[in-house]
Amino acid sequence: MKVAIGCDHGGIDLKNIVVGVLTDLGHEIDDQGCNSVESFDYPEFAKSVSTLVKEGKCQCGILICGTGIGMSMAANRIPGIRAALCNEMFSAKMSREHNNANILCLGARVIGPGLATEIVRTWMGTDFAGGRHQRRIDMF
Ligand code: RB5
Numbered sequence: 001m002k003v004a005i006g007c008d009h010g011g012i013d014l015k016n017i018v019v020g021v022l023t024d025l026g027h028e029i030d031d032q033g034c035n036s037v038e039s040f041d042y043p044e045f046a047k048s049v050s051t052l053v054k055e056g057k058c059q060c061g062i063l064i065c066g067t068g069i070g071m072s073m074a075a076n077r078i079p080g081i082r083a084a085l086c087n088e089m090f091s092a093k094m095s096r097e098h099n100n101a102n103i104l105c106l107g108a109r110v111i112g113p114g115l116a117t118e119i120v121r122t123w124m125g126t127d128f129a130g131g132r133h134q135r136r137i138d139m140f
Contacts, residue, residue, distance in 0.1 A: 001124070004058035006032040006045030007108070008071075011064030014108035014116055018062055021120050030058055046074035046083075053102050054080045061103040062120065068107035075103050082137070087111050092119045096126035098133045 003022055007015040012034060022029055032048040034040045042065045049061040063071035068085040075083035083103035084095035087110045095101040104123045106116055128134075 001059045002028045002030060002057070003124075004030045004032060004049040004052040004061040005063075006034075006049040006061070006071075007064040008034060008040045008042040008045060008066070009037050010042075010066030011071075011106070011108040012037060014106060014113065015064050017113045018064065018106070018116065018120055021117050022062075022124070025121070025124060027124070042070045043074040046071050047078070050075045050078040050081045050083070050103065054078060059102075060124075062106065063103055064106045064108050066107060066109040068105040068110065072103075072105040075105065086119055086123065088115070089119060089122055092123045093126050096123055097129045100128040100133065100137055 019029055032045055046063055049063055052058040053061045063075060065071045072083045072085040075081050081103055082099055082101045083105055084101035085105040086092040086095055087107050
């Protein structure tokens with residue numbers, strides 16, 4: 001799968017870890033930055049990653065900021081994007097199974113690298129269940 005990834009300065013260390021996880025899983029990565037620790041505005045990266053997913057250039061995306069909140073708010077403003085902030089495993093699984101989330105948001109100041117790795121593995125490996133869940137998605 002081709003995965004778009006982006007972060008702000010709060011998420012850069014975790015982004016590098018997530019890139020390693022995705023690479024180990026055999027995915028191709030389109031890294032939209034940031035790539036340094038100076039202060040960046042997270043909506044910029046939310047927009048570039050969301051656009052790649054919306055236009056079908058990447059099959060899904062991962063966005064990381066300090067809490068994951070700003071990234072998820074910004075990404076969900078873009079039509080066609082279903083961004084899910086998941087800082088624990090159950091939400092990661094359900095956001096794919098029930099909500100067909102196409103972007104995973106993580107809070108680098110909320111969770112550690114071990115949990116983030118498991119969340120990414122779970123999210124990437126869980127399929128949408130369809131059926132009644134598709135009907136509900138079609139309502140928004
Ligand atoms: C940056 O300091 C911080 O506000 C940002 O990473 C994020 O947590 C916003 O939601």
